[in-house]
Amino acid sequence: MCLAVPAKILEINGDLAKADFGGLVREVNVMLVNAKVGDYVLVHAGYAIQVINEKEAEETLMLWKEILELKDNNLQIKMMRC
Amino acid sequence: MFWGKFFRNPQLAREVVKRIREIAPKKDHVKICHVCGTHEWTISHYGIRSLLPENVEVIAGPGCPVCIVPAAEIDEAIELALKGISITCFGDVIRVPGSKMSLLDAKAKGADVRVVYSVMDAVKMARKEPDKEFVFFAIGFETTAPSTAVELLKKPPKNLSFLISHRLIPPAMELMLGIGDLQIDAFIAPGHVSTIIGLEPYEIFPKAYRMPTVVAGFEPLDVLVAIYMILKQIKNGISILENEYKRAVTWRGNLRAKAQMNKAFKVVGGFWRGLGRIPDSALSLREEFLEYDAHEKFNVRILSGRDIPPGCQCHLVIIGKIKPTECPLFMRACTPQNPVGSCMVGIEGTCRIWASEFNGRRI
Numbered sequence: 001m002c003l004a005v006p007a008k009i010l011e012i013n014g015d016l017a018k019a020d021f022g023g024l025v026r027e028v029n030v031m032l033v034n035a036k037v038g039d040y041v042l043v044h045a046g047y048a049i050q051v052i053n054e055k056e057a058e059e060t061l062m063l064w065k066e067i068l069e070l071k072d073n074n075l076q077i078k079m080m081r082c
Numbered sequence: 083m084f085w086g087k088f089f090r091n092p093q094l095a096r097e098v099v100k101r102i103r104e105i106a107p108k109k110d111h112v113k114i115c116h117v118c119g120t121h122e123w124t125i126s127h128y129g130i131r132s133l134l135p136e137n138v139e140v141i142a143g144p145g146c147p148v149c150i151v152p153a154a155e156i157d158e159a160i161e162l163a164l165k166g167i168s169i170t171c172f173g174d175v176i177r178v179p180g181s182k183m184s185l186l187d188a189k190a191k192g193a194d195v196r197v198v199y200s201v202m203d204a205v206k207m208a209r210k211e212p213d214k215e216f217v218f219f220a221i222g223f224e225t226t227a228p229s230t231a232v233e234l235l236k237k238p239p240k241n242l243s244f245l246i247s248h249r250l251i252p253p254a255m256e257l258m259l260g261i262g263d264l265q266i267d268a269f270i271a272p273g274h275v276s277t278i279i280g281l282e283p284y285e286i287f288p289k290a291y292r293m294p295t296v297v298a299g300f301e302p303l304d305v306l307v308a309i310y311m312i313l314k315q316i317k318n319g320i321s322i323l324e325n326e327y328k329r330a331v332t333w334r335g336n337l338r339a340k341a342q343m344n345k346a347f348k349v350v351g352g353f354w355r356g357l358g359r360i361p362d363s364a365l366s367l368r369e370e371f372l373e374y375d376a377h378e379k380f381n382v383r384i385l386s387g388r389d390i391p392p393g394c395q396c397h398l399v400i401i402g403k404i405k406p407t408e409c410p411l412f413m414r415a416c417t418p419q420n421p422v423g424s425c426m427v428g429i430e431g432t433c434r435i436w437a438s439e440f441n442g443r444r445i
Contacts, residue, residue: 003119003120003274003429003430004225004274004277029200029202029229029232031232031338032228032229032232032336032338032339032342033336033338034338042274042277042330044225044226044229044274045172045199045200045201045222045226045229046199046200046201046202046203046229047200047202047228047229047232049225049228049274049277049278049336049339050277050278050330050331050336052329052330053328053329053330054329056328056329057329059328060088060089060328060329061088063326063328064094064098064303064307067307067310067311067314067326068097068098068101068307068310070097
């Protein structure tokens, strides 16, 4: 039930938006978030509940390295969009 | 998800597991409790428990909103359905056992019970069929409650009312700490609930209970890193609140969603299946929305029901005191096809996850 699925906002019409769930496009309510076209949002039961902070997502590797106290050359992990 | 391969990178996962093994206490048992069905799915699906040292245990707390709906509230929905009112509910709820039957059984008897993806669908149905009475059975934690609030505040059609069964997670976490023989050492806090409520409500756990608490995301590396963060706190003898899920969770959460919830609901005590009454753990409609309260509108109020059928151990599974495989009914009398207890129903129920992920093996 607390499952939330990331989706990309394709267009916004008032409270409703068309969002792309990895190929499946469906209507989501964006009233609870301040989302714009191109943003990734977490969708739960038809409502976007949060905009995914793309900068933070990109910096997750840095966060993990910091937490794990890893040096940059310890791991060669590349960000891969899929 | 974008960057999916990155969040599931095996090379990095091996490194984190190595670090976990280095930092974990050599002898002392560490019990980490999560409170989210999706975390349990990640942990079971990716075999995370098998990667941890033997003395590091991860247990599943009451994180499945479907599992904890009391039988009495299911019974209320069934009573309304059998009176001829159309019940709309989320997919998992239809199979949750009430005291005598489930909503699916009521449907088999001819009641109009409809599964919806969202409360928006219930509003659309009520608009489309204005001569029919509809009830939306609103279950779910803080992740779901804002969507119910949004529709209530928009003044839905008069032929739609609500059975509000929303529950709040932090009071249940606090209750877990009061169960003496559980001896929890740390919490992994639920990521999606936290997108709404933020980090703030968890502050009490490190401050008042000296309980390391880490909000985590749902990719396997999120969970592994959160476990590492907890073990590091334990090693350093500190208890703080940390955020591993920074890409979606902020300190104050989703202010807009919280404001909507606050306008529509007030916080009250509520019953949880298998746990009893927890103070300040449920939401109830504010007075200005009472015309939408199905209890008032149809005069239905069932105060108690049979939460735990004979032999079922859901009340112990829900708090992580036993594993599903320790229940005598697991994958014998109780299966995903024919669930006896609520933990075997919802896709976030611990028994259901174990039944699916371990293919029913009694591990």
